[in-house]
Amino acid sequence: MEGRFCSNKRVAGVEKKDLFHVIHKVPAGDSPYVRAKHLQLxxxxxxxxxxxxxxxxxxxxxxxxxLKDMAVVMKQQDRAEEAIEAIKSFRHLCSKQAQESLDNLLLDLYKKCGMVGEQIELLKQKLMMICTGEAFNGKSTKTARSHGKKFQLSIKQETSRLLANLGWAYMQQENYQAAEAVYRRAQAMEPDGNKACNLGVCLMKQGNLAGARRVLFGVFNHGGYADGEESKAVHRAVELLGEIEKHGSGCTKDVIEVKEEEGILRNEWSPLKSRRLPIFEEISTYRDRVAC
Structure with a gap:
């Protein structure tokens, strides 16, 4: 009986220890990394x-x-610049599988630090990796993780996401022509109310209020692309349409007709060929090849 009791006590002790690690999401063991996670969590x-x-x-x-956990903690402590330097200095010690998540972390850190130029260059690199098949290892989908859950991510979804981020970065530089080209490409791949609103802003900033109005009305009519339900994108579109009305039409019917004849406004989601950046030609070619 005594032996059985001790055995049960031992098992119960192990289960309690395991439960501690599950609750606090810390690994078991006694190593520097385990100690760091215990201190953090x-x-x-x-x-x-x-x-x-x-x-x-x-x-x-x-x-x-x-390295990833340390950079995240540094970011939380407003030490983003140190985190950037740490990633750049030690990422060569990390596995190939970790490089993409390190890039994503760098993008967040660049954004926090206002390093728009670096953000743009890294986004272009990631887009180029998709074009060459490096990012997805030649496949049309890959397994991704968000908030601890796994899901399947397609090339089209990832490309559209990166383009949207690139468009936003160009907007921070007030390069609205480049941002417009990027957002049009992103919309052509995967229409989204938020991206459409940003596209509308780019058009407004360039004085094309008629084009912006059409794009924003598209958001309103589609309910922000949220299955007919109201969304933040709809409210933003309404606000932007109100701003347009305050400033007048800004573009006569004759001018619009001329642009349509030139094929520039043939499709509100299609990229403007005369304004496309070289990388988008490559993305388009690769997209056609993989039939996204």
């Missing part, structure tokens, strides 16, 4: 956690996770 000591993440990287202990 259990003791809530971010400063000391960063020191232990450094130790984990230097010791070669789960370097992929240690």
């Amino acid at each position: 259990v003791e809530k000591d971010s400063f000391t956690a960063i020191l232990w993440f450094w130790k984990a990287i230097n010791a070669g202990d789960r370097v992929d996770s240690a």
